[in-house]
Amino acid sequence: DTAVSQTPKYLVTQMGNDKSIKCEQNLGHDTMYWYKQDSKKFLKIMFSYNNKELIINETVPNRFSPKSPDKAHLNLHINSLELGDSAVYFCASSQAGTSTGELFFGEGSRLTVL
């Protein structure tokens, strides 16, 4: 049983296109996150939702729009893709909130913008 699953694992697309990444967790956690990992492995939080409510929204271009239909799902839609959006995007979840407790990560979605 995969605890945090995200799809697709790989996306290759052209600049200007729109793409979505989906994430689901079956751990019963209240909080879900999107992190971006760049080519130097630097991991930066983008968004955090607690029970479908947005609680962290870092300085991310508004081309990125998260959506949480329920507390087990957190999707990420990216409009007008740019070369700099190429990265690995990780979904994660936790039970205890944003700064306590361990994070459970998905396997990542590698986005390549050509």
Add this chain to the structure above:
Amino acid sequence: SQQGEEDPQALSIQEGENATMNCSYKTSINNLQWYRQNSGRGLVHLILIRSNEREKHSGRLRVTLDTSKKSSSLLITASRAADTASYFCATGPTGANSKLTFGKGITLSVRP
């Protein structure tokens, strides 16, 4: 700016040796966590140490925390080739809705 800074950036050791990785941070924390990332995979939580703890063990892992120096170390004893991975420290600052912030990671290579 990022909270945790690991050092060294890369470490190469022989199987059976111990690996020590360090993390320094800047602000007050609730806890500090260490994660492992195998190549092409997601991060996996290894251990969490709270700000009122000084040392914690889990199997071959030993973590220390010195809040006066704002630093932590992760020791992996009797390393194995399977320990080859990137290791990240993550700090959980104090304050409501604060976020877990990751360092840049340490690449550990364990030679068989």
